[in-house]
Amino acid sequence: MCGIVGYTGKESALSPVLEGLRRLEYRGYDSAGIALVVKKGDPLWLEKRAGKLGNLESILDSVPESHSGIGHTRWATHGGPTDVNAHPHVDNEGKLALIHNGIIENYVELKAMLTARGHIFKSETDTESVVHLLSDARKAHNGDLAAAMREVCGELRGSFTLLAVHSDEPGRIVGARRNSPLVVGVGDGENFLASDVSAFIAHTKRALELGQDEVVDITADSIVITDLAGTVLPHREYEISWDASAAERGGYAHFMLKEIYEQPKSIADTLIGRTAGLDASITAGIDLQGIEKVVIIGCGTAYNAGLVGKYAIEKWANISVDVELASEYRYREPSVDNKTLLIPISQSGETMDTLMAMRYAREKGARVFSVCNTNGSTIPRESDAVLYTHAGPEIAVASTKAFTAQLVAMYLLALHLGKVRGFISADLENEIERELTDLPGKVEQVLETVEPLRALTRQFKDATSVLFLGRHVGFPTALEGALKLKELAYMHAEGFAGGELKHGPIALIDQGTPVVAIMPTENSLLAEKMASNIQEVKARGAIIIAIADAPLASADHLIRIPKTHEFLQPVLAVVPLQVISYEMAIARGNDVDQPRNLAKSVTVE
Numbered sequence: 001m002c003g004i005v006g007y008t009g010k011e012s013a014l015s016p017v018l019e020g021l022r023r024l025e026y027r028g029y030d031s032a033g034i035a036l037v038v039k040k041g042d043p044l045w046l047e048k049r050a051g052k053l054g055n056l057e058s059i060l061d062s063v064p065e066s067h068s069g070i071g072h073t074r075w076a077t078h079g080g081p082t083d084v085n086a087h088p089h090v091d092n093e094g095k096l097a098l099i100h101n102g103i104i105e106n107y108v109e110l111k112a113m114l115t116a117r118g119h120i121f122k123s124e125t126d127t128e129s130v131v132h133l134l135s136d137a138r139k140a141h142n143g144d145l146a147a148a149m150r151e152v153c154g155e156l157r158g159s160f161t162l163l164a165v166h167s168d169e170p171g172r173i174v175g176a177r178r179n180s181p182l183v184v185g186v187g188d189g190e191n192f193l194a195s196d197v198s199a200f201i202a203h204t205k206r207a208l209e210l211g212q213d214e215v216v217d218i219t220a221d222s223i224v225i226t227d228l229a230g231t232v233l234p235h236r237e238y239e240i241s242w243d244a245s246a247a248e249r250g251g252y253a254h255f256m257l258k259e260i261y262e263q264p265k266s267i268a269d270t271l272i273g274r275t276a277g278l279d280a281s282i283t284a285g286i287d288l289q290g291i292e293k294v295v296i297i298g299c300g301t302a303y304n305a306g307l308v309g310k311y312a313i314e315k316w317a318n319i320s321v322d323v324e325l326a327s328e329y330r331y332r333e334p335s336v337d338n339k340t341l342l343i344p345i346s347q348s349g350e351t352m353d354t355l356m357a358m359r360y361a362r363e364k365g366a367r368v369f370s371v372c373n374t375n376g377s378t379i380p381r382e383s384d385a386v387l388y389t390h391a392g393p394e395i396a397v398a399s400t401k402a403f404t405a406q407l408v409a410m411y412l413l414a415l416h417l418g419k420v421r422g423f424i425s426a427d428l429e430n431e432i433e434r435e436l437t438d439l440p441g442k443v444e445q446v447l448e449t450v451e452p453l454r455a456l457t458r459q460f461k462d463a464t465s466v467l468f469l470g471r472h473v474g475f476p477t478a479l480e481g482a483l484k485l486k487e488l489a490y491m492h493a494e495g496f497a498g499g500e501l502k503h504g505p506i507a508l509i510d511q512g513t514p515v516v517a518i519m520p521t522e523n524s525l526l527a528e529k530m531a532s533n534i535q536e537v538k539a540r541g542a543i544i545i546a547i548a549d550a551p552l553a554s555a556d557h558l559i560r561i562p563k564t565h566e567f568l569q570p571v572l573a574v575v576p577l578q579v580i581s582y583e584m585a586i587a588r589g590n591d592v593d594q595p596r597n598l599a600k601s602v603t604v605e
């Protein structure tokens with residue numbers, strides 16, 4: 001939530017800052033702004049506009065030459081999306097500019113104190129308190145912006161990534177982070193700060209991690225990282241494993257479509273070197289034999305992946321699994337101990353709800369084995385063990401390839417637990433491993449047959465409600481299908497377990513209600529039960545769109561998918577659901593990659 005970028009170096013700063021904002025716009029798109037240091041001691045050059053980045057770009061003519069600056073793309077929390085509330089915010093002299101991602105919880109008391117000291121506030125944001133506080137602290141520290149930042153961070157409550165520039169020190173940018181992401185891009189005669197590496201990937205593949213409560217002070221040729229006490233810390237450098245083209249649309253109309261079509265590759269990449277089992281060293285230090293309970297946490301799509309993981313872990317490893325919405329888990333203070341294995345699932349590795357729930361469980365003694373797509377992010381950094389998904393950068397707000405990669409990771413993890421605990425049979429293990437290896441090819445087959453979904457989806461574009469039904473692992477698949485449709489098409493959509501229908505939801509069925517049914521594998525016990533559920537809704541006027549690996553006479557529209565092991569079916573069944581949501585968003589004239597009110601990487605609770 002909120003994209004942050006800073007550049008200092010040999011190039012004219014506007015270009016890398018704007019380029020970074022374009023790449024980070026998926027993190028928030030209700031306003032954007034840039035501050036540049038033009039001439040030592042002069043007020044900063046500042047432009048900011050409500051609306052998408054394009055609004056800001058359209059007024060950027062005759063921008064003065066500058067070699068350092070910061071930019072922000074916002075997802076509003078405090079104060080509506082207006083020009084005035086857009087970041088950067090500046091001090092009353094117009095020489096200090098600050099951008100922020102997160103929430104400052106004590107901003108009301110800070111504002112009262114600063115107003116009493118004579119500072120004039122212009123916006124309704126929590127962020128503006130910090131710029132005035134920083135301005136005073138900088139004066140108290142004889143113009144040392146980094147020392148001022150360290151002091152200010154000690155006075156703030158909440159979560160933040162902050163970047164600041166002051167016109168008395170051209171070329172210097174100071175940043176800080178607590179519970180919100182910030183990475184350093186190490187260039188040659190230039191350096192970058194950003195919410196994530198996609199902002200500077202076209203310039204450098206060298207990145208530095210920043211830990212909790214660390215302050216970073218960069219110029220074109222220096223990077224100093226300290227803790228809040230001012231102790232200089234060593235650099236933790238890593239190389240970014242993908243290149244700029246991965247973060248571009250590459251000829252597709254939307255990032256979402258590109259990411260849907262990347263799934264054969266992202267699944268194959270997640271499986272590479274792992275189909276014969278995970279290396280034992282991955283969980284070194286966690287006594288998996290001694291684990292008595294598994295708790296999976298996540299939000300949204302990641303939660304749905306966790307639900308599928310529960311079916312696999314319980315069946316293949318014979319351990320009881322709870323799956324919890326991270327935002328609910330932490331605040332009900334569940335019982336956790338050192339016999340609990342906590343599995344947080346997160347694409348970004350920065351989701352605040354998941355992070356906070358994970359910290360809670362860790363403090364109580366739980367061992368943490370996270371599933372994450374983002375190298376160097378906070379959740380894997382604070383875990384005992386990590387299984388990385390290799391989906392590459394996911395830019396569209398609606399998650400697609402990260403979801404299928406998370407499913408694959410959960411299967412690998414379930415197999416690993418089953419083996420380590422000596423529960424899974426060699427036959428089943430071999431069968432699953434074979435089926436996993438075949439998955440990328442089967443997803444490819446599904447993608448080759450989705451074209452008719454375009455016309456089919458248009459038939460239902462004015463439906464008031466779409467229901468998704470599934471049983472067993474088809475139930476979380478139904479939840480995921482409904483979530484995708486809600487966020488992209490802005491339609492009422494709900495996923496139900498087929499068996500629950502008669503306990504209430506069937507009352508929603510009316511003449512012509514579209515029902516998307518995810519059919520269990522042919523000949524399974526549940527296939528018959530689901531077929532009965534379909535008859536029940538059909539008898540009440542529903543139109544059935546079935547996703548199945550076998551013919552189904554009762555379906556009004558049948559979407560065939562290849563056969564796979566029944567637990568692995570969500571990987572194939574979700575692909576048409578993603579395509580339906582994509583096509584529905586287009587049919588209804590919605591912005592596919594940037595759906596309203598949403599932002600990727602939810603870094604506030």
Ligand code: F6R
Pocket residue numbers: 298299300301302303345346347348349350351354397398399400483484487601602
């Ligand atoms: C839905 C979607 C969200 C995320 C959720 C968790 O398409 O993208 O529901 O899945 O916000 O995000 P991560 O996985 O980054 O923790």
